[in-house]
Amino acid sequence: MATEKVTIPDFGDVQEITVVDVYVSPGDKVEVEDPLIALESEKAVMDIPSTAAGIVKEVYLKEEDEVGSGDAIVLLETSEEESSEEESAGEESAGKEEKPRQQKEETEKEVQPQKAEKKETAGEKTEKHQKPDEQEQQPEEAEPGEYHATPSVRAYAREQDVELANLTGTGPKGRILKEDVDKFQKGGRKKATAEIPSDTFQPKPLEDFSKYGETEEIALGRIKKISGPQLLRSWVTIPHVTHFDEADVTDLEAFRQRMNAESEEEGMRYSALVFIIKAVVATLKAFPAVNSSLVPGGASLIYKYFYNIGIAVDTPDGLMVPVIRNAEKKGIREIAAELKKLSGAAREGKLGIPDMQGASFTISSLGGIGGTGFAPIVNAPQVAILGLSRNYKKPVWHEEQQVFRPRLTLPFSLSYDHRVIDGAEAARFCRALSRSIEDLRRAL
Numbered sequence: 001m002a003t004e005k006v007t008i009p010d011f012g013d014v015q016e017i018t019v020v021d022v023y024v025s026p027g028d029k030v031e032v033e034d035p036l037i038a039l040e041s042e043k044a045v046m047d048i049p050s051t052a053a054g055i056v057k058e059v060y061l062k063e064e065d066e067v068g069s070g071d072a073i074v075l076l077e078t079s080e081e082e083s084s085e086e087e088s089a090g091e092e093s094a095g096k097e098e099k100p101r102q103q104k105e106e107t108e109k110e111v112q113p114q115k116a117e118k119k120e121t122a123g124e125k126t127e128k129h130q131k132p133d134e135q136e137q138q139p140e141e142a143e144p145g146e147y148h149a150t151p152s153v154r155a156y157a158r159e160q161d162v163e164l165a166n167l168t169g170t171g172p173k174g175r176i177l178k179e180d181v182d183k184f185q186k187g188g189r190k191k192a193t194a195e196i197p198s199d200t201f202q203p204k205p206l207e208d209f210s211k212y213g214e215t216e217e218i219a220l221g222r223i224k225k226i227s228g229p230q231l232l233r234s235w236v237t238i239p240h241v242t243h244f245d246e247a248d249v250t251d252l253e254a255f256r257q258r259m260n261a262e263s264e265e266e267g268m269r270y271s272a273l274v275f276i277i278k279a280v281v282a283t284l285k286a287f288p289a290v291n292s293s294l295v296p297g298g299a300s301l302i303y304k305y306f307y308n309i310g311i312a313v314d315t316p317d318g319l320m321v322p323v324i325r326n327a328e329k330k331g332i333r334e335i336a337a338e339l340k341k342l343s344g345a346a347r348e349g350k351l352g353i354p355d356m357q358g359a360s361f362t363i364s365s366l367g368g369i370g371g372t373g374f375a376p377i378v379n380a381p382q383v384a385i386l387g388l389s390r391n392y393k394k395p396v397w398h399e400e401q402q403v404f405r406p407r408l409t410l411p412f413s414l415s416y417d418h419r420v421i422d423g424a425e426a427a428r429f430c431r432a433l434s435r436s437i438e439d440l441r442r443a444l
Contacts, residue, residue, distance in 0.1 A: 010069045019065045028056045054078035149176040223318035234380045239418040242375035245430035247437040250408040274336045279436035282443035293381040310359030313346040320346040323359045384416040
């Protein structure tokens with residue numbers, strides 16, 4: 001009987017991927033592209049589809065498992081000749097018993113060594129850092145040396161400079177929670193550079209609103225549930241300042257419309273965002289601190305000489321941020337095609353985790369919806385984010401002609417980490433960006 005092992009695809013440099021849902025069980029029948037499991041990595045959650053059709057013989061993963069590229073998900077029996085199974089059952093029974101056993105042993109050899117090594121290393125750390133009484137208090141459900149924690153908790157622990165090996169998880173099956181990190185901090189055992197009150201992430205219980213009228217509780221979507229803690233951490237840990245400015249885009253809009261008219265037969269369309277991306281890249285090159293990241297502890301910056309621009313996309317499931325990589329090396333046409341492809345994939349829920357990684361700077365545009373200005377939240381470890389609002393016309397006084405003329409104006413804002421960028425530098429950045437948008441030759 002033919003079998004096929006379905007594995008986790010290559011996710012590049014992703015270090016922490018957690019299984020958050022397992023959709024199948026042994027005996028289930030699956031078709032090609034049917035979802036098998038859901039994986040979480042920082043802000044992204046994605047389903048992993050089956051690459052073949054068949055019957056699930058074995059499921060190698062469970063919820064909360066940490067996995068990597070190439071790890072086995074399920075073993076499928078791919079033969080469709082179900083009737084022949086009964087006829088040959090007697091002759092093949094011994095072989096069938098032996099074959100899954102061998103496959104299971106082979107799979108365990110492939111999957112387990114990395115986890116075993118990880119457990120051993122974690123155990124050494126635990127033995128080194130924990131006191132005897134702390135080891136005794138470890139929940140019975142958790143195996144010694146295992147770090148049961150989601151990627152969001154791991155990231156939070158890193159921000160607080162806390163070793164997971166020093167913590168005792170109080171969650172289900174010994175999982176380490178944010179409350180455990182806060183409790184450890186409050187105990188004074190290992191203080192972070194910038195201490196955050198332990199009750200910062202502790203929401204107050206809600207009152208019973210039903211006594212005032214009819215209510216309904218609606219679950220948040222996955223994307224919002226995952227991005228929420230990241231947004232909260234960024235807002236609490238980054239001293240935000242927002243600078244507001246505007247650019248005259250009258251000439252840019254006229255140029256864009258000419259480009260669209262010339263490309264109409266080819267089906268190519270250029271949004272204003274395509275040209276603004278080029279202007280942003282040119283301005284980031286002149287202000288490298290805006291394209292940097294602050295090293296934990298605040299002693300130094302990492303300048304990034306690549307320009308991967310994250311574009312916030314509104315989707316039915318929530319906000320997603322695909323990344324246009326190496327935008328400095330791409331022309332207007334190439335950026336337009338990639339922006340269309342990524343935005344479509346985001347709205348259809350087909351973005352992969354690598355599509356949302358590696359951004360050095362983010363643009364959030366509400367131009368298609370409206371508003372005169374807003375202050376977006378910086379997405380750590382980035383140090384700034386650009387917010388674009390809706391174009392509007394306003395009268396502008398021309399000194400030479402002594403007359404008011406209508407000009408199309410783009411309001412925008414720059415939210416930034418005040419530890420890295422001061423107000424004067426932010427103002428100069430916005431003025432330079434405005435000039436590049438008004439005269440695209442500066443960017444090109």
